Structures are given as structure tokens and as C-alpha cells.
Amino acid sequence: MKKINILLLLTGSSVGGAERIVLNHIRHYDKNRFNLHVAVLRQGNLEEEFKKTAKQNNVVYACLRLKSRISFAGLLKLKRIIKKNNIKLVHSHLIEADMYAFLLKFLCPAVRFVSTRHAKDDFREKIWWGFFNYMLSAVDDKIVCVAHSTKRFIHNFEYIPNRKLITIYAGVDIAKFVSKKNPLFRKKIGANKNEFLIGIVGRLSKEKGHRHLFRALKILKDERITKFKLAVIGDGPLAKQLKAMRDMKGLQKEIIFWGFRKDINKIYSNFDLLCVPSDFEGFGLVIIEAMACNTPSLASDIDAIKEIITDKKTGFLFKSGSSDDLADKLRNILRKKIEIKSFSKNAKNLIRKKFNFTINLKKLETVYLQILWKK
Numbered sequence: 001m002k003k004i005n006i007l008l009l010l011t012g013s014s015v016g017g018a019e020r021i022v023l024n025h026i027r028h029y030d031k032n033r034f035n036l037h038v039a040v041l042r043q044g045n046l047e048e049e050f051k052k053t054a055k056q057n058n059v060v061y062a063c064l065r066l067k068s069r070i071s072f073a074g075l076l077k078l079k080r081i082i083k084k085n086n087i088k089l090v091h092s093h094l095i096e097a098d099m100y101a102f103l104l105k106f107l108c109p110a111v112r113f114v115s116t117r118h119a120k121d122d123f124r125e126k127i128w129w130g131f132f133n134y135m136l137s138a139v140d141d142k143i144v145c146v147a148h149s150t151k152r153f154i155h156n157f158e159y160i161p162n163r164k165l166i167t168i169y170a171g172v173d174i175a176k177f178v179s180k181k182n183p184l185f186r187k188k189i190g191a192n193k194n195e196f197l198i199g200i201v202g203r204l205s206k207e208k209g210h211r212h213l214f215r216a217l218k219i220l221k222d223e224r225i226t227k228f229k230l231a232v233i234g235d236g237p238l239a240k241q242l243k244a245m246r247d248m249k250g251l252q253k254e255i256i257f258w259g260f261r262k263d264i265n266k267i268y269s270n271f272d273l274l275c276v277p278s279d280f281e282g283f284g285l286v287i288i289e290a291m292a293c294n295t296p297s298l299a300s301d302i303d304a305i306k307e308i309i310t311d312k313k314t315g316f317l318f319k320s321g322s323s324d325d326l327a328d329k330l331r332n333i334l335r336k337k338i339e340i341k342s343f344s345k346n347a348k349n350l351i352r353k354k355f356n357f358t359i360n361l362k363k364l365e366t367v368y369l370q371i372l373w374k375k
Contacts, residue, residue, distance in 0.1 A: 004372065007037045007087045009078070009101060011094040013063065014044025015234075015260060016203065017146075017285040018093045018118045021170050024357045026053050028173070030365055037085055039078060041066045041096055045260060060085065069096055079107045087111060089368055094118065098136045105139035112371050116144040118170075119282035120153040120304075133158040141371045144364065146170045146283040149303035168364050169307075170283050171357030177292040178266045185270040190256055191229040196334055198228060199271035199295075201264060201286045202278075204236030209277035209300065211245065215323035216277075216330055218249040225334055228254060230275075233267065235260045268293035273333065273340060276305065277318075277326060284308050287315070288355045291347035296340045298329055308355075314347045316340075 006029075010022050022038065023046070029036050037060045040050065047063060054061035062081065066074045078100060081087065091114045092101040101113050115137065123129065137143055137160055145151035145167045154160055191197050202208045210232070217230060232242070232255060239257070246255045261267060268274065274290040276299035284305045287297045291314070299305045300320040309315035316333075319325040333340055 003033060003035045004089070004368070005035045005037065005085050005087045006368065007039060007082065007085070007090045009090055009092040009097040010038065010040045011096040012042045012044040013040045013047045013050045015046055015262075017170065017283065018116070019044070019046055020285060021116075021118075021146075022093060023049065023053055024171070024173050025361060025364075026050075026057050026059050028358050028361050029057075029059075030362075031058065033365070034368075035085075036060075037081065037087065038062070039064060039081060041074065041100070046262070049262065070099065075100060075103055075107070078104055082108050082111060088372055089114065091116070091368075095133075095136075098133075102136045102139050112141050113139045114142050114144060114367065114371065115140045116146065117150055117154050117282070118146055120150055120157075120280060122280070124153070125157050130157045130159060134160060137164070140164070141374075142166055142367055144168050144367070147304045147307050149307060150282050152303075166367060168360050168367075169355055170285055170288075171355045171360040172285070172288045172292050172351060173357045174292045174351060176265050177268065177289060179269050179292075179294050181270050182266065185267070189229065189231050189258065189270075191231075194227060196228040197270065197272045198230045198330075199233060199268070199274050199290075200230065200276070201233045201268075201274065201290075202276075204232075204234050204238045204242055206238065207278060207280040208234075209279050209321075210238070210242050212277040212300075212321060212323045212326055213275055214242070214245055214249060214251065214255070216327035217251055217254060219323065219327040220330060220334070221251065221254065223331075225331065226254065228330075228334060230255045231271070232257045233259075233261050233264065265289070265293075268295045271295050273298055275326075275330075276300065278302065278305070279321060281305060288351055291315075291344075291351050291355075294344040294348065296343050296347070298326075298333070308350075312343075314343055314350050 039062045064074050089112045092098045151165050151167045268290045274297040281304045298316040301317040311317040318329045
């Protein structure tokens with residue numbers, strides 16, 4: 001059987017949910033059926049991991065290192081990649097990659113296109129943004145949504161018909177995540193063995209809701225509940241602002257900023273609890289990554305997360321945006337009124353059945369074939 005040439009087009013090689021999904025795609029694609037190529041528009045902090053993973057899996061990788069959002073030279077480079085490698089289908093991730101895919105359709109009309117939508121937020125509810133994405137989606141044979149809530153959002157705010165949308169959950173490669181605790185981790189993080197260690201993992205940006213968690217921890221400290229530490233993993237535009245908020249609330253001893261970590265797959269298992277206080281999420285990838293490490297999660301009750309967590313069965317939910325409710329849930333956990341470890345088995349079974357990356361990738365590859373066979 002002749003292999004089909006596929007190009008994955010990504011905005012950059014920085015850490016994020018879309019980037020981790022593409023890395024897993026590189027690791028697990030069907031090598032008997034496809035030749036995989038990956039192009040990123042600009043270099044990020046996962047560049048070396050992208051190069052290494054691509055090389056290990058016989059994937060052709062290129063970083064265009066573009067300096068501007070729209071580059072005519074970059075567009076021509078992508079056209080050359082498509083022509084040289086006889087690319088039959090381009091799969092774009094994130095808005096800038098979608099813009100280039102839209103333009104490439106005019107230069108390479110025979111190529112088929114797929115896009116994955118990873119996020120939803122209040123900005124994307126704006127009418128002009130919806131029409132912009134509707135225009136970009138005109139070239140796509142299919143739009144993959146990472147959750148049903150994302151699919152509903154895209155349909156309602158980007159005016160895209162359901163026949164063009166499909167939900168394929170982002171999954172996790174369980175084998176890459178370490179379930180065993182590292183006895184040296186607490187020492188590195190500055191937490192003693194008697195302190196309850198909470199983790200928050202993600203970009204330091206408004207939608208991730210760090211401020212809700214900081215306020216909740218302040219409530220607990222004012223009640224003299226102090227046997228906890230919070231490890232903040234990640235970097236982003238609000239780093240200085242969040243550090244100032246921590247200091248203003250007198251939480252210097254309780255909150256540790258640990259920056260961006262490439263070894264996050266080895267860190268989750270050391271948390272007693274992962275907290276995800278997001279205002280918006282396309283999916284909530286960090287939750288299933290933590291589940292793979294037998295680490296329970298406490299998260300906001302937004303639609304995307306409720307597709308992962310069933311409250312008090314596979315994790316815990318609190319009222320989105322409510323620091324008071326978050327503090328109440330943490331208070332009960334810290335005082336051991338809720339037994340959190342019992343939910344790990346349910347969560348692991350959920351991953352195997354619903355969020356197994358290998359199984360979900362096969363669904364995506366089936367979509368590729370259906371699109372190409374229609375040609």
C-alpha cells in the first residue's frame with residue numbers, strides 16, 4: 001500500500017496543549033499507512049523535544065522561524081514543502097496555522113485540509129471573531145474539536161454546521177507518565193513530609209484562574225490552616241503580577257513558583273492534589289495527565305472539565321470563579337473530611353476507555369482516509 005503524505009502545521013513549538021497533542025501524534029501515528037511531516041511557524045521552548053521526537057519516529061520536521069504573523073516568504077516555504085513531499089492533506093492547529101492553511105488552499109487547491117479547535121473563551125464569542133473563523137474554516141474538509149463543549153461553542157459562535165464538526169478527545173499516552181513519587185521532589189520544592197502539596201500546571205495567563213486559587217489559600221491561611229504548599233508550574237504574561245499577588249496576600253511561604261518544566265510527566269505524581277481553577281478551557285489536558293499519575297484533581301465546573309471529571313467519582317469540582325467555594329472544598333480535603341485517594345482507580349479506568357491517545361488517534365486517521373477517499 002502506498003503511504004499517504006500528511007503535514008501537521010502548528011503555530012509554534014512552545015509548551016501548550018496543542019503542542020503536546022502534536023508530539024503524541026508524532027509518537028503514535030500509523031507508520032505503515034502514513035508519511036508524517038511537521039512544520040511549525042516559530043521556535044519555542046519545546047523545539048529540541050520536537051526535533052528529537054520527530055527524528056526518533058521518522059518524521060520530517062521543519063521550523064520556519066517566522067518573525068511576523070503573516071509572512072509571504074513563510075507561505076512560499078510551506079508551498080514548497082507541500083509540492084516537494086507530495087502532501088495530500090494538511091492538518092492545522094491554532095489560529096495562525098489556520099490562517100496559513102487558508103492561504104495555502106489558493107496555492108495548492110488539490111490539497112485537503114483539516115483543522116483542530118483547541119479552545120473557547122469570551123473573546124471568541126465576539127461576532128467579528130466568529131465570522132473570521134468561519135471564513136478560515138471554508139477550506140477545511142473537517143474541523144476536529146477536542147471536546148463536545150468545544151464543538152457546541154464552534155457551532156454557536158463560528159456558525160459552522162455540525163456536519164463539518166467532529167469531536168475527538170485529546171488523549172494521554174499513559175506510558176509516558178510516572179506514577180511513582182520521587183522522595184527528593186518535596187525537598188527541592190521546599191515542602192516537608194507533613195505538608196499537603198497542591199500543584200497548578202499551565203500558562204500563567206488570566207483564563208487559567210490562578211487568582212481564584214491564591215484567594216482561596218488566603219482564606220485558609222486566615223483560618224490558621226497552613227499545612228500546605230502550592231507549586232506553580234508554568235510561565236506566561238502574568239508571572240510578575242501573580243508573584244506580586246502572592247506577596248501582597250502574605251503567601252510567600254505557601255506558594256512556590258517553579259517556572260516552566262519539561263519533565264512535568266515526572267512531577268504530577270508528587271502532588272497530593274492538582275488544582276485547575278480555569279475560567280475557560282478547550283479541554284483540560286493537565287487533568288488527564290494527572291489522572292495517568294494517580295493524582296486526583298480539584299477543578300472548576302466549566303463544561304469542558306465536566307466532560308472529564310464526575311464530581312466525587314473521578315475528581316472534584318467547585319463553582320467556577322468562586323474562591324469561597326474553592327476554599328471550602330480545599331478545607332474539607334485538608335481536614336480529611338473527603339478521602340481523595342479512592343478516586344484514582346476510577347480516573348485511571350476513565351483514561352483507558354475514553355482518553356487513550358492511541359485509540360483516539362486511530363479515529364483521527366480514519367477521518368483523514370475518509371476525506372481523501374471522497375476526492
